[in-house]
Amino acid sequence: MFTTDWKPNKSSSVPLHRQITDFIKEKITNGEWTIGYKLPPQRTLAKELGVNRSTVVTAYDELIAEGLIEGKSGSGTRVVNNTWNLLVTMPPPDWTSYVKVGTHKPNLPTIQEINQAEFIPDIIRLGTGELSPNLIPSMAMKKIFHQLANREISYGYEEPKGLLPLREQIANYLKTIGIYASPSSILIVSGALQALQLISVGLLHKGSTVLTEKPSYLHSLNVFQSAGMRLMGIPMDKEGIQAKLVKQYKKQQKAALLYTIPSFHNPTGTLMTMDRRKQLLDTCQQEQLPLIEDDVYRELWFDEHLPKPIKSFDKNGLVLYLGSLSKSLSPGLRIGWIVGPEPVVEHLADIKMQTDYGSSSLSQWAAVEWFSSGFYSKHLNEVREQLKIRRDFTLDTLNKYFSDLAVWQKPTGGFYIWLRLLPLISMRKLFEIALSEGILLNPGNVYDHHAEQYLRISYSFAPLPEIHDGLKRLSMIVKMLAK
CATH class of the missing domain: 3.90.1150.10 (Aspartate Aminotransferase, domain 1)
Structure with missing residues (x-):
């Protein structure tokens, strides 16, 4: 789907097709549309720019005549030249080929x-x-940042696992939902999605199979597939993922771990019952199958408190627990957390440092204030x-x-x-x-x-x-x- 923030000026004395020609030339000469780049179809560009298709046809014809683009039946119109002196200089890299061979797969087209x-x-x-x-509580957020402005806080990099005061606050919060974890077994991440990225590259080998619900939010991402993993869905019923099928799927698929969203599942909204949570954990323990519990929707209950997290029953370090402020407070803070065995958390922290050298220290200090002030609960x-x-x-x-x-x-x-x-x-x-x-x-x-x-x-x-x-x-x- 092609989009652009540029639009031709219909009140200008410069013809519309000439404006479009100049726009495309600028894209090409600035290196934004490199050699091999596929231009949008004529109808698509005409619709996006709000002009007749014939106007775009004229613009494309001029660019073809100048040798900048080339149209071939069945393969569309592509950039084939970027400067008039291309023949006397070294050609630029074909970035399109680089994009195609990159290890991270693009999003699904939809x-x-x-x-x-x-x-x-x-x-x-x-x-x-x-x-x-x-x-999103914008006024409270402004108040918290105002308080931070009057405090002595660090603005540099934090330690690999994240800001200690924040990990201490999260440890206190986790106790209220039945999870007892020390700050040393908590890793601060930039949202639960980064947690999944770290797990995919840090704990699994290429060719591994990840079990999940069917349907699942995970199928809308390519985070595991890009790391060479396969996803296999297990059917659900009104109580959640059918735990009785896990042993069969694990054996057939030689699965490496299981991913679940037990609380207000995405996309079905299903709430996994207490009995099913215990059954799932028991089955995973018997099968020695690690479990990722994505609990980012946990606090968004309406009528009654939820069953305890699966992690709260885990005495063997089988469950990696994911939480986040993105769904309940603000996606812009980019604050989430992983709770798990210390060796796993330390390994993922090391990978995170290699990736981004830690989540925003300012966001982490703001999250500390949200928890410690009581604002988050309110x-x-x-x-x-x-x-x-x-x-x-x-x-x-x-x-x-x-x-x-x-x-x-x-x-x-x-x-x-x-x-x-x-x-x-x-x-x-x-x-x-x-x-x-x-x-x-x-x-x-x-x-x-x-x-x-x-x-x-x-x-x-x-x-x-x-x-x-x-x-x-x-x-x-x-x-x-x-x-």
């Missing part, structure tokens, strides 16, 4: 489209998994109340417009409703038509290739009027495609 479309002005984001700007009460209102509003809206089009379960916390559409329609067409009408969706097939009739609906981000308007118009699109 995920790339979603990431880019999220910044389109006025788009209704029905699947975005983050707090609404209205739910904020959680407020955000739970607001998310519950949003959930109920979204469920009411779904009942109004989707009662005969879909089925779903009522989540008891977190961000998501896992919506299964009843009419058999093309999800790709639904995604494209909705996007053209200003509605951004998260199709289920990015979390599981077989989840073709599902959507991840989020009630955490979009304003309530946009949720109502977006779901109402989405129901009309579904009905149109179902005819």
